[in-house]
Amino acid sequence: GDSVTQMEGPVTLSEEAFLTINCTYTATGYPSLFWYVQYPGEGLQLLLKATKADDKGSNKGFEATYRKETTSFHLEKGSVQVSDSAVYFCALSDSGYSTLTFGKGTMLLVSP
Amino acid sequence: EAQVTQNPRYLITVTGKKLTVTCSQNMNHEYMSWYRQDPGLGLRQIYYSMNVEVTDKGDVPEGYKVSRKEKRNFPLILESPSPNQTSLYFCASTIRGTLSGANVLTFGAGSRLTVL
Numbered sequence: 111g112d113s114v115t116q117m118e119g120p121v122t123l124s125e126e127a128f129l130t131i132n133c134t135y136t137a138t139g140y141p142s143l144f145w146y147v148q149y150p151g152e153g154l155q156l157l158l159k160a161t162k163a164d165d166k167g168s169n170k171g172f173e174a175t176y177r178k179e180t181t182s183f184h185l186e187k188g189s190v191q192v193s194d195s196a197v198y199f200c201a202l203s204d205s206g207y208s209t210l211t212f213g214k215g216t217m218l219l220v221s222p
Numbered sequence: 223e224a225q226v227t228q229n230p231r232y233l234i235t236v237t238g239k240k241l242t243v244t245c246s247q248n249m250n251h252e253y254m255s256w257y258r259q260d261p262g263l264g265l266r267q268i269y270y271s272m273n274v275e276v277t278d279k280g281d282v283p284e285g286y287k288v289s290r291k292e293k294r295n296f297p298l299i300l301e302s303p304s305p306n307q308t309s310l311y312f313c314a315s316t317i318r319g320t321l322s323g324a325n326v327l328t329f330g331a332g333s334r335l336t337v338l
Contacts (some may be wrong), residue, residue, distance in 0.1 A: 151331075153329035153330050154329045156327070199265065209267055209270060210267070212265040212266075214263060215264050
């Protein structure tokens with residue numbers, strides 16, 4: 111079945127550092143890929159998405175590129191802020207588009 | 223305001239006492255789903271519904287029931303809760319009955335359930 115693997119956290123960074131959170135996936139067909147973010151005490155919200163190979167999703171300074179050859183969708187940000195502290199989930203929708211499969215989440219902690 | 227509303231937000235109950243967690247959306251969404259979030263396990267899907275009167279099992283349906291009698295509501299029912307159902311639960315919805323790249327899930331704020 112489909113699966114998503116994320117790097118384990120927590121990832122601890124100082125403000126203005128560069129961020130990478132790795133995400134790889136296993137899927138049949140051509141899934142759509144997503145990054146969702148969960149701020150403390152809140153539900154998940156979409157951060158960015160990509161629907162086909164080589165697409166780049168971007169939002170709020172975060173970027174991720176859909177790499178079919180490496181089955182990856184790594185999240186990057188050039189300069190993190192304290193307000194970026196949250197849990198980040200990589201996810202894919204299957205070829206039938208009936209479910210979303212999530213990774214286990216990566217906690218990011220940014221200190222001033 | 224467009225939103226997914228879950229109730230209760232927090233609940234402590236005892237083993238075997240039936241409970242219902244309600245979920246309502248005001249966006250006329252076709253697709254609704256329930257997830258549970260547990261430390262080290264991420265989010266796992268319990269049940270989903272692609273439209274009224276259409277429901278299907280997700281990855282972890284045991285011990286749960288759902289119904290979709292009307293478009294806006296998708297309650298999660300625990301007939302006989304057990305301690306292993308202690309978790310953070312999220313309801314989510316999207317406009318169409320499928321989760322293609324154009325259709326993004328909108329999540330509720332979560333319901334933290336503790337079963338003693």
